[in-house]
Amino acid sequence: MEHSGLPWRRDVHEEILTRxxxxxxxxxRRPAKLEELAAELHRLLGVPAFNPDSPQELLRAxxxxxxxxxxxxxxxxxxxxHPAIGPLLEYKKLARLASANGWSWLDSWAGAGRFRTEYVVxxxxxxxxxxxxxxxxxxxxxxxxxxxxxxxxxxxxxxxxQLEPRVLAALAQDExxxxxxxxxxxxxxxxxxxxxxxxxxxxxxxxxxxxGATTGESGRLMPQLAKTYPRAIGTVERAARAGEAGQVVSSxxxxxxxxxxxxxxxxxxxxxxxxxxxxxAAARSRGRFTRNFIVQSTAAEWALCWLAEVRRRLRxxxxxxxxxGELVFFMHDEVVLHVRQDQAxxxxxxxxxAAAEAIRLMFGRIPVDFxxxxxxxxxxxxxK
Numbered sequence: 001m002e003h004s005g006l007p008w009r010r011d012v013h014e015e016i017l018t019r020x021x022x023x024x025x026x027x028x029r030r031p032a033k034l035e036e037l038a039a040e041l042h043r044l045l046g047v048p049a050f051n052p053d054s055p056q057e058l059l060r061a062x063x064x065x066x067x068x069x070x071x072x073x074x075x076x077x078x079x080x081x082h083p084a085i086g087p088l089l090e091y092k093k094l095a096r097l098a099s100a101n102g103w104s105w106l107d108s109w110a111g112a113g114r115f116r117t118e119y120v121v122x123x124x125x126x127x128x129x130x131x132x133x134x135x136x137x138x139x140x141x142x143x144x145x146x147x148x149x150x151x152x153x154x155x156x157x158x159x160x161x162q163l164e165p166r167v168l169a170a171l172a173q174d175e176x177x178x179x180x181x182x183x184x185x186x187x188x189x190x191x192x193x194x195x196x197x198x199x200x201x202x203x204x205x206x207x208x209x210x211x212g213a214t215t216g217e218s219g220r221l222m223p224q225l226a227k228t229y230p231r232a233i234g235t236v237e238r239a240a241r242a243g244e245a246g247q248v249v250s251s252x253x254x255x256x257x258x259x260x261x262x263x264x265x266x267x268x269x270x271x272x273x274x275x276x277x278x279x280x281a282a283a284r285s286r287g288r289f290t291r292n293f294i295v296q297s298t299a300a301e302w303a304l305c306w307l308a309e310v311r312r313r314l315r316x317x318x319x320x321x322x323x324x325g326e327l328v329f330f331m332h333d334e335v336v337l338h339v340r341q342d343q344a345x346x347x348x349x350x351x352x353x354a355a356a357e358a359i360r361l362m363f364g365r366i367p368v369d370f371x372x373x374x375x376x377x378x379x380x381x382x383x384k
Contacts, residue, residue: 001119001327001328001329001330002116002117002118002119003116004114004326004327004328004338005114005115005116005328006114006115006116006147006328006329006336006338006380007113007114007115007147007148007149007150007153007155007328007338008110008113008114008115008146008147008148009113009146009147009148010106010110010113010146012145012146012148013101013106013110013143013146014103014106016142016143016145016146017031017097017098017102017103020033020094020097020142021033021034021094021097021098021102022034022035024103030098031094031098031102033094034091034094034095034098037052037087037090037091037094038052038091040084040087041061041084041087041088041091044082044083044084044087045061045062045064045065045084046064046065047061047064047065052088052091052095053095055071055072058072058088059071059072065082065084067080067082067084067085072092074089074092074093077089097140097142097143100135100138100140101135101139101140101142101143105134105135108133108134109133109134110146115134115136115147116134117131117132117133117134117135117136118131118132118133119131119132119136119330120132124300125257125258125293126251126255126293126296126297126300127251127255127297127300127301127304128296128300128303128332129330129332136329136331137331137332139380141381141384144379144380144381144384145379145380145381147379147380147381148378148379148380149338149377149378149379150338152340152341153325153338153339153340153341154338154339154340154341154344154376154377154378155336155337155338155339155376155377155378155379155380155383156325156336156337156338156339156344156347156348156351156374156375156376157334157335157336157374157375157377157380157383158334158335158336158337158348158351158372158373158374158375159333159334159335159372159373160302160303160306160333160334160355160370160371160372161184161186161370161371161372161373162181162185162186162187163299163302163303163333163370164210164295164296164299165177165181165186165187165190165206165210166181166186166368166369166370167295167298167299167302168210168232168235168236168295169181169232169368170252170298170359170362170363170366170368171235171252171294171295171298172229172231172232172234172235173231173366174229174230174231174232174235175231175367176193176228176229176231177190177229177231177232178366178367178368179193179367180192180193180229181368181369182367182369183369183371184371185199187199187202187203187206188202190202190203190205190206190225190228190229193228194224194225194227194228195221195224201217201221204217204218204221205218205221205222205224205225206225208221208222209222209225209232209233209236210236210291210292210295211288211291211292212240212287212288212289212291212292235294236291236292236294236295237291239290239291239293239294240287240288240290240291241287242290243257243283243286243287243288243289243290243291243293244283244284244286244287245283246259246260246264246265246268246283246286247290249290249293249294250294250297251293251294251297251298251300251301252294252297252298252301252362252363253298253301253362255297255301257289257290257293257297260286264282264286267279267282268282268283299333300332301362302358302359302362302370303332303333305357305358305361305362306335306354306355306358307327307330307335309354309355309357309358309361310327310335310337310350310351310354311327312354313350313353313354314326314327314337314350317346317350322343322346323340323343324337324339324340324343324346324347324350325337325338325339325340325343325347326338326339335351336380337351344376347376348374348376351372351374352372352374355370355372356370358370
């Protein structure tokens with residue numbers, strides 16, 4: 001994938017940047033749209049000279065205007081009522097685009113019509129991949145239209161739908177959850193089985209079970225989820241209790257989470273009331289981590305089996321005389337192939353067969369669906 005690279009049209013990317021933030025500025029200058037927004041912020045906040053790119057200066061300017069926030073994070077700013085908040089949020093969004101995927105990014109990462117990054121295999125503790133340079137695993141929707149297939153070719157974009165809860169069904173061997181997973185929408189299956197058809201409640205409950213959000217709405221819905229899917233919920237609850245006790249948990253194929261730090265262990269031995277509260281909070285935090293670890297790491301293992309099988313089948317086809325295309329991008333539970341237009345249907349079938357083989361390879365023959373969303377597109381932006 002690093003060798004082939006994701007097809008990338010510099011002219012399209014530059015047109016997107018010019019449309020959203022203005023022409024490429026000179027060294028040390030902001031793009032025109034950001035200059036306009038900065039001037040508007042100075043006027044609306046009544047502070048003529050501050051740098052909105054500096055969190056410290058921006059926070060002081062907000063406080064001087066009476067906007068009492070603890071940080072300049074977007075989620076906190078959205079809760080404020082002031083004429084400057086809208087332009088400020090727009091500035092932050094466009095400034096992020098300019099710094100993360102602007103002209104410097106193009107110069108560094110998208111040469112010769114291809115975006116090439118350096119993948120870090122197993123770079124995350126759960127076994128998921130990371131990337132070194134170019135922000136490959138966080139390509140924003142704003143610039144995805146620049147990822148376009150060459151003439152006579154198409155991009156085949158496939159991702160596994162609702163992978164984590166399906167992996168949990170397989171991991172726990174929960175037949176009831178496996179039954180809910182039959183079809184495209186697992187959350188609707190859960191809703192129909194125990195939440196009166198309310199898909200929103202079912203999704204909140206399941207995500208809470210996997211990520212440890214067991215208070216509030218998630219906590220209220222948890223008893224019904226545990227009653228309906230005792231094996232699945234029991235699996236993540238046991239992982240959470242093990243983490244809280246300082247134990248190590250492992251994925252389906254044996255990847256183990258890191259042990260707690262020595263500082264964590266020292267905190268757990270504390271005697272005073274204040275220190276005990278810290279110990280309880282640290283234990284709960286580790287429990288949330290281990291609860292999620294077993295699901296995320298097993299999902300990463302399945303995705304790698306899928307990726308490897310796609311690669312194997314592409315090579316086998318080429319060796320047999322049929323060049324389907326190239327594997328050009330991978331992101332967590334999504335693969336992208338660059339294929340000849342007349343081979344797009346073959347590529348779709350190959351991807352689905354590879355997913356089925358990955359399930360069989362990891363779990364054997366199980367009654368859990370792992371459906372894929374597959375799009376044959378000219379531009380990466382069309383796949384979402």
